[in-house]
Amino acid sequence: MRPLAHPGIEDIQLEGILHALSDPVRVAIFTNIAGAECAQTCSAFAEVNDKPIPKSSLSHHFKVLREAGLIRSERQGVEMRNTSRCVEIDGRFPGLLPAIINAHAAQAARAV
């Protein structure tokens, strides 16, 4: 299962991004990674919004985010370090990810 394929920036599709972020768990994971200062492991999201996520589901969610081109995952020892590809994507789709991240924050703030 090795090298963990990531799409090239030119192969990233808008539909893939929107599909990946149309899941409440995935958009929560992604906004967290995008806003974090350092890389995040998968297991850091064993719970999302106080709801436990099974490992196999978590792995699937990370795969979807990775294949959509939203995150980059690199194995570091026993764990995986995930970082966002926001800067790259912003070159191709300017303003898209900030708008989604902002919308997610606005929605989360309202849901208190």
Added chain:
Amino acid sequence: MRPLAHPGIEDIQLEGILHALSDPVRVAIFTNIAGAECAQTCSAFAEVNDKPIPKSSLSHHFKVLREAGLIRSERQGVEMRNTSRCVEIDGRFPGLLPAIINAHAAQAARAV
């Protein structure tokens, strides 16, 4: 089958918007409606990107867009007039739809 329910602006969810627009046919339909000066009928999209869309599928796509809150559909005689709810949504999720519409245009321009 009457009054054709539309969600209130406060019930519109980010995930619903992203899911609705994660389909290539639906995002094409939506950007067209959003950019049109007058209301568009469903049958105006019997073909999308030179690919014919079956009526039942088209009807389903419009239902998804409607229930996500992206469009408003009103019967006018024998046909349906569809308009975008961009202005309303921009009040709730500022910049979101313009960024998506812009990204879609950029991607379409590249695919020539």
Added chain:
DNA sequence: TTCAACAGTTCCATTTATCCGAACTATGGA
């Protein structure tokens, strides 16, 4: 009024995708 044409919707069967427990792989430490 009856009938035909047209725009959309609903029904339903087939295909496809999602979810998650269980088994598996890979790395690091005792």
Added chain:
DNA sequence: TCCATAGTTCGGATAAATGGAACTGTTGAA
């Protein structure tokens, strides 16, 4: 070597997309 930890893969159950056929609702013509 053996065990613990982090993720992945497999496989079966459940849910959603697809599209042809039949249906509803509205208009206009005979």
